[in-house]
Amino acid sequence: xxxKYALFTGCMMSTEQYSYELSVRESLPVLEIELVDLxxxxxxxxxxxxxxxxxxxxxxxxNLAIAEKNAxxxxxxxxxxxxxxxxxxxxLENNKELKDRINGMLSAExxxxxxSVDIVHTVDLLHDIVGLEEIKKHVKKPLxxxxxxxxxxxxxxxxxEIGRPVxxxxxxxxxxxxxxxxxxxxxxxxxxxxxxGGILQINLPESALTKTGQKLKAIQEYxxxxxxxxxxxxxxxxxxxxxxxxxxxxxxxxxxxFYLTQLLGLAFGIEKEKLGLDLNLSPVxxxxxxxxxx
Amino acid sequence: xxxxxxxVCHCGINIAQxxxxxxxxxxxxxxxxxxxxxxxxxxxxxxxxxxxxxMIKQHKLDAxxxxxxxxxxxxxxFREVVSDxxxxxxxxxMANIREHCSWAHSDKQQATEKAKxxxxxAVAKAKLLESLTPSKIPVTPNALVIGGGIAxxxxxxxxxxxxxxxxxxxxxxxxxxxxxxxxKTFPTLDCxxxxxxxxxxxxxxxxxxxxxxxxxxxxxxxxxxNYKVKIKKKPRYIDIEKCTGxxxxxxxxxxxxxxxxxxxxxxxxxxxxxxxxxxxxxLKYTIDAKHCLFLTRxxxxxxxxxxxxxxxxxxxxxxKEEIIEVKVGAIVVTTGYDxxxxxxxxxxxxxxxPDVITTLELxxxxxxxxxxxxxxxxxxxKQKPKSVTFILCVxxxxxxxxxxxxxxxxxxxxxxxxxxxxxxGEDLEINICYTDIRSYGKGYEEFYRKxxxxxxxxxxxxxxxxxxxxxxxxxxxxxxxxxxxxxIKTDMIVLxxxxxxxxxxxxxxxxxxxxxxxxxxxxxAHPKLxxxxxxxxxxxxxxxxxxxxxxxxxxxxxxxAASKAANILSKKELEIDPLITTVDEEVCTxxxxxxxxxxxxxxxxxxxxxxxxxxxxxxxxxxxxISACPSNASIHKNFTKKQLLNMxxxxx
Numbered sequence: 001x002x003x004k005y006a007l008f009t010g011c012m013m014s015t016e017q018y019s020y021e022l023s024v025r026e027s028l029p030v031l032e033i034e035l036v037d038l039x040x041x042x043x044x045x046x047x048x049x050x051x052x053x054x055x056x057x058x059x060x061x062x063n064l065a066i067a068e069k070n071a072x073x074x075x076x077x078x079x080x081x082x083x084x085x086x087x088x089x090x091x092l093e094n095n096k097e098l099k100d101r102i103n104g105m106l107s108a109e110x111x112x113x114x115x116s117v118d119i120v121h122t123v124d125l126l127h128d129i130v131g132l133e134e135i136k137k138h139v140k141k142p143l144x145x146x147x148x149x150x151x152x153x154x155x156x157x158x159x160x161e162i163g164r165p166v167x168x169x170x171x172x173x174x175x176x177x178x179x180x181x182x183x184x185x186x187x188x189x190x191x192x193x194x195x196x197g198g199i200l201q202i203n204l205p206e207s208a209l210t211k212t213g214q215k216l217k218a219i220q221e222y223x224x225x226x227x228x229x230x231x232x233x234x235x236x237x238x239x240x241x242x243x244x245x246x247x248x249x250x251x252x253x254x255x256x257x258f259y260l261t262q263l264l265g266l267a268f269g270i271e272k273e274k275l276g277l278d279l280n281l282s283p284v285x286x287x288x289x290x291x292x293x294x
Numbered sequence: 295x296x297x298x299x300x301x302v303c304h305c306g307i308n309i310a311q312x313x314x315x316x317x318x319x320x321x322x323x324x325x326x327x328x329x330x331x332x333x334x335x336x337x338x339x340x341x342x343x344x345x346x347x348x349m350i351k352q353h354k355l356d357a358x359x360x361x362x363x364x365x366x367x368x369x370x371x372f373r374e375v376v377s378d379x380x381x382x383x384x385x386x387x388m389a390n391i392r393e394h395c396s397w398a399h400s401d402k403q404q405a406t407e408k409a410k411x412x413x414x415x416a417v418a419k420a421k422l423l424e425s426l427t428p429s430k431i432p433v434t435p436n437a438l439v440i441g442g443g444i445a446x447x448x449x450x451x452x453x454x455x456x457x458x459x460x461x462x463x464x465x466x467x468x469x470x471x472x473x474x475x476x477x478k479t480f481p482t483l484d485c486x487x488x489x490x491x492x493x494x495x496x497x498x499x500x501x502x503x504x505x506x507x508x509x510x511x512x513x514x515x516x517x518x519x520n521y522k523v524k525i526k527k528k529p530r531y532i533d534i535e536k537c538t539g540x541x542x543x544x545x546x547x548x549x550x551x552x553x554x555x556x557x558x559x560x561x562x563x564x565x566x567x568x569x570x571x572x573x574x575x576x577l578k579y580t581i582d583a584k585h586c587l588f589l590t591r592x593x594x595x596x597x598x599x600x601x602x603x604x605x606x607x608x609x610x611x612x613x614k615e616e617i618i619e620v621k622v623g624a625i626v627v628t629t630g631y632d633x634x635x636x637x638x639x640x641x642x643x644x645x646x647x648p649d650v651i652t653t654l655e656l657x658x659x660x661x662x663x664x665x666x667x668x669x670x671x672x673x674x675x676k677q678k679p680k681s682v683t684f685i686l687c688v689x690x691x692x693x694x695x696x697x698x699x700x701x702x703x704x705x706x707x708x709x710x711x712x713x714x715x716x717x718x719g720e721d722l723e724i725n726i727c728y729t730d731i732r733s734y735g736k737g738y739e740e741f742y743r744k745x746x747x748x749x750x751x752x753x754x755x756x757x758x759x760x761x762x763x764x765x766x767x768x769x770x771x772x773x774x775x776x777x778x779x780x781x782i783k784t785d786m787i788v789l790x791x792x793x794x795x796x797x798x799x800x801x802x803x804x805x806x807x808x809x810x811x812x813x814x815x816x817x818x819a820h821p822k823l824x825x826x827x828x829x830x831x832x833x834x835x836x837x838x839x840x841x842x843x844x845x846x847x848x849x850x851x852x853x854x855a856a857s858k859a860a861n862i863l864s865k866k867e868l869e870i871d872p873l874i875t876t877v878d879e880e881v882c883t884x885x886x887x888x889x890x891x892x893x894x895x896x897x898x899x900x901x902x903x904x905x906x907x908x909x910x911x912x913x914x915x916x917x918x919x920i921s922a923c924p925s926n927a928s929i930h931k932n933f934t935k936k937q938l939l940n941m942x943x944x945x946x
Contacts, residue, residue: 169640188646190761190768 003129005075005120006067007035008085010044012078012232016240019276020232023261024077024122026274030138031130035075040066044076046084060088061102064119065111073118075125077261079155079231082121082165089115090162121156122230122260124165127173132180140269142182146287148263149189149224150174151215151238153196153231169193174228174260181267185228191218196234197245206248212237213249226256226287228263235259239282257282296327296421299355300413301346303337303362305392310335312396314406318361321410327421329353338368343375350379357381357420361389361413382425384872384932389416411945418944422937426872431911433519435863437856438463438622440511440802443471444845445628445837445852447493452856453626454502458863461620462497463525464507466556468574469494471630472838475557475654477661477668479845480709481741487573487663494575507576512617514806517911518832519623519868529613531581531589532567536608539577543567543600543609553585555665559655561673562665567600572663581609624832624859627806627816628852629799631838634689634696634792642688642789643760648673649767650760650787653706660713670717672786679785681723682714683769685757689792691729696792698813701842703790704731705738708745710788715748725751725782727771735846753780760787793842806833807894815841826855829914830894834858874913875920875930879905882927888919 013021025035045059064085067074076082092099093115103113126135150171157168166173178185197211216238219227229235237245239257246253257280265275272278272288300322304310315333322331330353334342337360346358358381360372365388373383391409399405435458439450442464450462462469473479474494476486497503506525513524532543544550547565554560557570564570566586569579587594588611601609633654636644643650649672651659662668672679684707689695708731711724733742746752753773761768769782795814796802803810808828811817816835819827826834834855837848862868884904889897896912897919899905906919906927919928926935 170645188762190763193759 002032002034004034004036004072005125006038006041006070006072008041008044008063008067008074008076008078008081010076010078010081010232012080012236017232017235019262019279020077020235020259022274022276022279023259023265026270027261027265027268028125030268030270031126031134033075033125033130036070036072038066038070038072044078044081044084045088046080049084056084057088057091057098058102058105060084061092061113062106062109062111064088064115064117065106065113067117068114069111073120075120075122077122077230078233079121079153080233082119083155085119086164087162089117089119121165123152123156123173123177126177126260126264128165132176135177135264136180139181139267141267143178143263143267144182146183146225147223148178148183148185149219149222149227150178150185150192151196151227151229151234152193153229153234154199155231155233157193174230177260178228178263181263183263186224189218189222189224191215196229196231196237198233198237201237208237209241209245209248212241213245213251213253216242216245216253216255217249217251220251220253220255224255226258226284228258228260230260239280242282254283254286256280256284256287258284258287296357297353297355298325298328298357298359298417298420299346299349299353300325300328300331300359300361300417301337301342301349302331302333302391302413303342303360304333304335305362305396306335309362309392309396312399312402312405313391313409314402317406318391318409318413322359322361322413322417325414325417328417329355337362338371343371343378346372346375347379350376350381355379355381357385357387357423359387359389359413359416359420361391361409361416363392364388364390364394382427384426385420385423387416387420387423389413415941415945418940419937422934422940423932426931428869428872429910430867430869431519432867433863433865434521434621434623435459436461436620436622437859437863438511438521438523438620438625439628440625441471441628441630441837441839442466442469442497442505442507443628443630443837443848444473444490444493445630445839445848446471446626447490447497448849448852449626449628449836449856449859450497450503451493451500452853453860453863454500456856456860456864458502458860460500460503461523461525461622462503462505463509463511464505465510466570467508467530467578467580468570468576469497469505469507470571470573470575472654473845474571474573475559475661476657477664478709478713480705481735481737483709483712491573494573498575505576508580511802511805517909518830519862519911521622521625521832523620523622523625525618525620527616527618529583529615530578531583531586531609531611531613532579533608533610533613534576534578536606537578538606538608539569539579540605541569541579542603542605543579543581544569546599546603548587548594548599549585553582558658558665559652561651561655561658624834624862625806626852626855626859627802627808627828627833627835627839628837628855629796629802629839631793631842632796634794636688636789636791639689639695641759642685642757643762643767643787644789646760647762647764647767649785650762650789653703653710653788653790656710656788660710660717668717670714678718680721681725681784682718682786682788683725683727683767683782683784684710684788684790685760685769686726686728686790687756687792688789690790692792696794696813698792698842699732700790700793701732702793702844704728704733705735705741705844707788707790708733708742711745711748711750720749723751723784724749725753725784727753727755727757727769727782729754729756735844753782793838796839799839806830808833808835811841813841815839826851826858832859832862870910871915873931873933874910874915875908875917875928877906877908878927878929879903881925882906883925885924887922887924888928891918891922893918 045056048056160168175185197208200208319333377383389412512526515522547567550565551563555562555564588598658664757771809817836852836855882905
């Protein structure tokens with residue numbers, strides 16, 4: 001049965017991480033997921049969190065109210081947007097006064113927030129809602145023999161008390177999806193839960209790149225074929241900043257970095273151009289070419 | 295005509311400060327049926343008691359009202375006074391003008407008015423009080439002890455030495471419990487089995503103790519003084535009368551060294567025919583039905599190898615489970631603890647690497663009778679570690695796991711530091727990640743000081759992550775004494791997990807009608823003043839089933855519980871509190887609702903007469919049946935509807 005979701009792209013996907021959006025729009029419809037673009041979506045609010053929490057809540061609630069008006073659940077492929085929207089829902093669920101205040105502000109646009117909208121991310125949409133069995137049915141070109149490391153990113157795993165799509169200490173859903181696609185992910189490697197560094201970028205760029213570099217270096221040393229992620233912020237660090245990160249840790253890094261949805265698309269037999277693979281700055285060709293030939 | 299005496303207590307200034315006791319006394323004397331009223335500074339003192347007794351005689355009182363503290367405090371005292379004075383002790387009513395009045399209010403005038411009401415209603419009830427006599431039941435002078443660890447062993451020996459017959463039930467094939475798994479004990483470093491084994495032998499040889507190993511309690515009926523207990527004897531498939539403990543069955547078992555040994559916490563292996571450890575009591579073998587090839591598949595080679603090997607012909611695969619019933623007067627529960635399984639706490643890496651072990655696993659490595667014969671070898675490569683790191687409070691004092699302190703972790707680690715230094719020498723690096731070092735017992739702080747001198751790196755903090763680097767483990771820990779983040783590289787990690795109730799403890803609690811506290815351990819009747827009693831009369835608890843504690847505390851508590859049980863068993867007859875319920879058979883319709891609501895199973899239906907009956911020995915007088923009875927046939931003695939309504943009528 002076809003499922004409809006309002007696609008919440010957020011700022012990163014629509015301004016620089018196009019490949020995530022492209023691969024999401026290409027690969028999910030194969031699984032009978034219809035993505036709807038709603039008019040009026042704005043920033044998720046997360047970047048204002050440290051400056052003005054009310055503003056953050058207002059922006060999140062506004063986006064949720066737009067989805068509510070259209071009676072659609074929200075699909076936020078960006079882990080940060082997913083966190084902002086989920087946190088807003090959690091806070092307003094437990095604070096009626098604040099909810100009334102926000103609704104007062106929303107009434108200017110004729111919007112109303114009740115909290116009825118479901119919010120999903122790529123990982124739980126694929127793993128819990130579509131299901132591994134369903135994904136398996138569509139695999140045409142299994143990713144045989146590819147050993148992947150996964151990176152979940154902090155926004156996806158914490159804080160667990162507001163409800164996150166994966167277990168905070170031992171997340172395994174991506175591995176299970178990759179296994180269904182025919183790949184050979186490894187459930188544990190020592191640096192699996194390490195930070196991408198992205199969050200330090202503005203204040204401590206050197207430290208940020210060191211974090212990025214250290215993790216990529218370890219992945220390269222362990223002999224993984226590539227790294228898979230599901231957050232545009234993490235992806236920017238591992239993919240776009242890989243060369244710089246390598247310089248910071250004095251190593252030549254050549255780790256192919258993919259969005260999970262790009263690998264999903266490849267396994268479904270979608271052409272690589274449609275999945276935005278030519279936009280990845282890390283050496284993904286190592287694998288894509290191998291795929292094409294194999 | 296009623297002749298009630300009212301006695302108002304000042305309780306020093308506790309009552310007198312906020313209630314006008316003189317006015318109260320004068321007021322009481324004006325009440326209908328009151329012939330005398332007096333006040334005194336401390337009514338519970340000898341002088342106060344004498345005053346009450348004198349007044350009873352002088353005014354020929356038939357009921358007494360004492361206006362003082364809560365009945366929980368002194369009802370018992372005043373009952374005795376009234377009884378000494380020559381009237382039935384149940385013709386006493388207390389008006390609580392302290393907790394319910396003087397302590398709760400600040401306006402003296404209003405408090406005095408309230409106290410007047412309280413006295414008025416107490417007098418109203420006192421006039422209707424009935425004389426009650428406690429009934430008596432005979433006592434079976436036997437005891438049941440559940441759990442054969444050090445607590446159960448101590449309680450059994452104490453009771454047996456007092457001359458009582460003891461049934462000691464243990465679910466494992468041997469007694470000894472957790473203490474048998476330990477190598478040394480803190481802070482004296484006594485060899486654990488050297489001090490335990492003689493006690494185990496004493497249990498085995500004591501003529502008053504009937505040892506029921508590999509057995510479980512499956513049913514309980516009756517009440518204090520007269521319990522009927524059903525015990526399931528699991529089949530050992532070895533006739534223990536014939537078994538000499540020679541070990542030929544185990545040596546020939548086809549699964550020898552193939553099954554994880556529970557006693558060795560999985561660090562060592564055993565066969566399907568096994569004895570948990572060489573000093574087991576009884577010194578008999580057991581065949582594990584879960585693994586035995588013959589019992590699981592019906593085939594073990596041509597013939598079961600153990601059966602071939604046994605010269606005594608002791609192996610009997612036809613043995614069946616057996617249920618026996620024993621009668622006891624009192625029960626001591628000493629079922630011990632489990633360690634929290636750290637597998638689900640991924641940050642500590644127990645799930646990832648064999649080189650992350652728990653304290654009990656380390657105990658088995660250190661023990662000279664353990665799987666490595668006392669050599670400390672890293673599980674992954676069987677090499678001696680050059681660096682060992684202890685992580686304390688794994689799951690303990692942690693809101694997300696167990697909020698409580700395990701009370702033995704710190705001391706057990708200090709002990710291990712000493713033993714590791716002794717076995718692996720000066721060059722071994724030892725790190726401890728701790729929260730606080732709690733060395734509260736006798737000689738413990740001194741032991742801690744001694745260990746601190748043994749070149750130990752102390753990090754005050756809980757590691758955020760343990761990374762399995764295959765050849766070594768990497769720990770991230772933020773030390774809160776220096777405010778620095780440390781990265782520790784170590785060969786082996788020892789986790790000190792929280793102590794949790796035994797897996798089947800809630801099942802046992804249900805069976806024995808015991809209450810669990812929020813943490814899942816068995817609940818004592820009062821944390822300070824009745825620490826070994828439970829809410830079920832005649833059942834006592836001791837050791838870690840009540841909450842985490844060390845061996846010292848466990849043994850003291852076991853002796854305490856045993857002497858409490860002996861108090862009951864040493865009596866020929868027991869008095870039953872008469873403040874319980876009864877049934878008006880004329881009114882009872884036999885609907886059975888009271889049988890269902892009674893939490894103590896003190897109600898039964900007389901099918902023939904179609905009326906409910908109260909089993910007096912079981913009734914706790916809680917009153918659940920009173921409110922549930924649709925036809926008002928349930929009566930609580932001296933809390934009758936008439937008495938209570940009279941109290942209400944008089945104050946409203």
